[in-house]
Amino acid sequence: MLMKSIWIGFIGVMLFVASASAGSSVLQGIVKDAKGHPIQGADIRIEATNTGRLLTTVKTDVYGRYTLEGLVAGNYRVTLVVNGAVKASINNTTLKLGESTQLNFELKPTRASVTVTKGKHWVWVEAFTGSRLPGRWVEVDGSGSWTAADAIANNIVRISAEELQRTVQSRSQGK
Numbered sequence: 544m545l546m547k548s549i550w551i552g553f554i555g556v557m558l559f560v561a562s563a564s565a566g567s568s569v570l571q572g573i574v575k576d577a578k579g580h581p582i583q584g585a586d587i588r589i590e591a592t593n594t595g596r597l598l599t600t601v602k603t604d605v606y607g608r609y610t611l612e613g614l615v616a617g618n619y620r621v622t623l624v625v626n627g628a629v630k631a632s633i634n635n636t637t638l639k640l641g642e643s644t645q646l647n648f649e650l651k652p653t654r655a656s657v658t659v660t661k662g663k664h665w666v667w668v669e670a671f672t673g674s675r676l677p678g679r680w681v682e683v684d685g686s687g688s689w690t691a692a693d694a695i696a697n698n699i700v701r702i703s704a705e706e707l708q709r710t711v712q713s714r715s716q717g718k
Contacts (some may be wrong), residue, residue: 567615567641568639568643568644570611570614573601573603573606574587574609575647577650577652577653581606582607582650585609585624586601587601587646589615589620589621590621591620592618598614599611616638618638619637621635667679676707
């Protein structure tokens with residue numbers, strides 16, 4: 544009787560393992576740079592398309608290969624990340640039950656271009672001591688200086704530290 548129970552338990556475990564392996568899919572592929580060389584250490588991120596939740600991340604090996612086993616059949620977003628930058632994303636990768644899906648990434652050469660746009664820079668200026676007025680934002684140019692228009696509109700006068708010190712001392716002596 545004991546032997547029969549062990550045998551039935553063993554068969555049950557084997558059926559469970561067989562059904563689990565038959566119910567999973569494999570995603571594999573190779574990642575190459577613009578010159579056709581494999582990229583080692585690139586991240587392949589797998590997200591569920593329906594929830595957007597990150598399921599797992601796998602790194603490429605020395606040969607640029609990656610393999611991910613045990614995925615349930617369904618739709619996934621597969622994203623390639625190299626050195627922290629997203630290089631490619633495939634939104635509707637379909638994995639079928641018990642099948643292996645090959646998904647290769649070959650990066651294309653691009654010209655590096657940097658576009659510098661001049662924007663507005665703002666600095667918070669605290670209220671003066673004793674003032675009941677709140678502080679304010681003041682626009683500054685790329686060098687950190689106030690713009691001339693803003694200085695005139697806000698009655699801002701520029702003086703050196705030495706000149707300010709002389710002004711303060713002369714006013715305190717005059718009282």
